[in-house]
Amino acid sequence: xxxxxxxxxxxxxxxxxxxxxxxxxxxxxxxxxxxxxxxxxxxxxxxxxxxxxxx
Numbered sequence: 001x002x003x004x005x006x007x008x009x010x011x012x013x014x015x016x017x018x019x020x021x022x023x024x025x026x027x028x029x030x031x032x033x034x035x036x037x038x039x040x041x042x043x044x045x046x047x048x049x050x051x052x053x054x055x
Contacts, residue, residue: 001018002018002019003016003017003018003019004016004017004018004019004021004039004041005039005040005041006023006024006037006038006039006040007037007040008027008030008032008036009032009036009037009038010027010030010036011027011029011030011032013027013030015028015029015037024037
């Protein structure tokens with residue numbers, strides 16, 4: 001299963017969430033609110049655009 005990767009800027013812990021599941025409302029490690037949680041992987045599933053000369 002593919003996972004989305006986030007980091008909490010409050011506690012610096014990594015949070016991995018399966019695609020299709022929304023970003024957590026709070027950090028599961030420290031309880032910080034969602035505005036401390038930021039996406040760190042490339043984001044989004046590939047749509048095939050790179051094969052058309054775009055990325």
